[in-house]
Amino acid sequence: MDAYQWPRPAVTVDIVVFTVLDADLKVLLIRRKLPPFEGQLALPGGYVRVSEGPEQRGESVEQAAYRELEEETGLPPKALYLEQLYTYGEPGRDPRMRTVSVAWYALVRPELAPMVLAGTDAAAAEWASLSLGRPPLAFDHDLILEQALERVRGKVDYSDIAFELVPRTFSTSELRTVFEAVKGEVYDAANFRRRFRRLIEDGLVEQAPGHRTTGKRRAAVYRFVKRDG
Amino acid sequence: MDAYQWPRPAVTVDIVVFTVLDADLKVLLIRRKLPPFEGQLALPGGYVRVSEGPEQRGESVEQAAYRELEEETGLPPKALYLEQLYTYGEPGRDPRMRTVSVAWYALVRPELAPMVLAGTDAAAAEWASLSLGRPPLAFDHDLILEQALERVRGKVDYSDIAFELVPRTFSTSELRTVFEAVKGEVYDAANFRRRFRRLIEDGLVEQAPGHRTTGKRRAAVYRFVKRDG
DNA sequence: AGAATAGTGTCTATCAGACACTATGCA
DNA sequence: TGCATAGTGTCTGATAGACACTATTCT
Numbered sequence A, B: 001m002d003a004y005q006w007p008r009p010a011v012t013v014d015i016v017v018f019t020v021l022d023a024d025l026k027v028l029l030i031r032r033k034l035p036p037f038e039g040q041l042a043l044p045g046g047y048v049r050v051s052e053g054p055e056q057r058g059e060s061v062e063q064a065a066y067r068e069l070e071e072e073t074g075l076p077p078k079a080l081y082l083e084q085l086y087t088y089g090e091p092g093r094d095p096r097m098r099t100v101s102v103a104w105y106a107l108v109r110p111e112l113a114p115m116v117l118a119g120t121d122a123a124a125a126e127w128a129s130l131s132l133g134r135p136p137l138a139f140d141h142d143l144i145l146e147q148a149l150e151r152v153r154g155k156v157d158y159s160d161i162a163f164e165l166v167p168r169t170f171s172t173s174e175l176r177t178v179f180e181a182v183k184g185e186v187y188d189a190a191n192f193r194r195r196f197r198r199l200i201e202d203g204l205v206e207q208a209p210g211h212r213t214t215g216k217r218r219a220a221v222y223r224f225v226k227r228d229g
Numbered sequence C: 001a002g003a004a005t006a007g008t009g010t011c012t013a014t015c016a017g018a019c020a021c022t023a024t025g026c027a
Numbered sequence D: 001t002g003c004a005t006a007g008t009g010t011c012t013g014a015t016a017g018a019c020a021c022t023a024t025t026c027t
Helices: A061-073 A141-155 A172-183 A189-201 B061-073 B141-155 B172-183 B189-201
Strands: A010-021 A024-031 A045-047 A080-088 A099-108 A125-129 A205-212 A219-224 B010-021 B024-031 B045-047 B080-088 B099-108 B125-129 B205-212 B219-224
Touching: A010 A061, A010 A080, A010 A141, A010 A172, A024 A061, A024 A172, A045 A061, A061 A080, A061 A099, A080 A141, A080 B080, A099 A141, A099 B099, A141 A172, A172 A189, A172 A219, A189 A205, B010 B061, B010 B080, B010 B141, B010 B172, B024 B061, B024 B172, B045 B061, B061 B080, B061 B099, B080 B141, B099 B141, B141 B172, B172 B189, B172 B219, B189 B205
Parallel strands: A010 A099, B010 B099
Antiparallel strands: A010 A024, A010 A045, A024 A125, A080 A099, A205 A219, B010 B024, B010 B045, B024 B125, B080 B099, B205 B219
16 A cells, blocks of 8 residues: 555654853744744744655755754854754644644854844844743744753763854853753862863863953863864 | 645654564564565554644554554554654655655563564564674665664663563563673673662662573562652 | 572772862953 | 952762672572
């Protein structure tokens, strides 16, 4: 039995974009201009574009995520770390029609965060803080946001994603601030340093020229060394 | 712009089913009876069933995974641990048409593994060993299998999934065998025991009545204690 | 009785958390 | 010159790996 002709769900992408601004974890939200959920906040996203028949011109699901992000927020693919999160396919999650959404999360360096709003018309996109209460979102986007947070919080400890949330060169206290914002807890500065020193010894991080002064005293800056490069 | 009318991809599920038999990690594969890839091995899976219009009768993506598994292998939903893996949506991954596949992995206890073949007509489903070389699979199923393996290998260390691959009651050496099969390395029996003893102290595992003899000497058996129950 | 497996104890290296401490440079 | 922040050193407890050891029971 070949299901070629059967009804198909619409396939969309939704993206949870995080950044850290003012020592605070933030998500990018869009104010919807059309029903359903008109006027409410939602995650950026949209339909995956495909073509009929076996020629299969059209974008991959990942490309769709990059494209929608650029269209809706002005963020270019190069500026992003993008990773697939989960696929949501409950009937009823979109009141219009049966929709399966492939959700992604993205990380943006703080220097690039301000360019987001410039790329779209005034009031469309905004960085919402996550340390305070959360606004209700359209569709099942609350759930998606929650699971994205869980993923990032878990992964920050054993992977390199924290380096995607600091400037290209950064001080240890800037990196510590990212950890604190993501995990929502305070880290002992001395112990954090020691962990960080191991990263240098292992060659994951190297010192960069110059200094930075965020507090009272200037600090050495470092850069993340990519494994393959 | 509403994409209601635009062409849509077909949406499928594919499931990587693991079990441990004879101290060996195995995957459930299906011999395809229809083109494309006729006669080749593939992961069990199939189309997600939806309905037209806003009424949205139809199954969730997760239900589709359970249903396809039961249809193709005879494994009832109750017998399985099922978790979503990743969604594959590259154009060209199915030569017939544009297809987005939501992949899952499932774990089956060894006692239940034999019932798989009984549920289907003779030569359709088989448990393939993973310690030897792998047969080439249809579509991009090699990739899916590889990523499922990676997920299970990573997760077995910090989660409870190992308990889904032993009988309901088990000896420490049975549990160790599962770890060895999954990770592909030998564990020091004494150190493994010590780790295991901590699980008992923490109440995650409790001793069960009776004994089991897999080797020369009989061993105490335990059962996993669910957190919420 | 022999032998393989179940199960215990011990030593060492590593790492995280707590916290006392020194050093620097901006106000 | 004060003081907040950068950065170092040290103690303690938890845990993993290596490995020597005892205990049990099947054949």
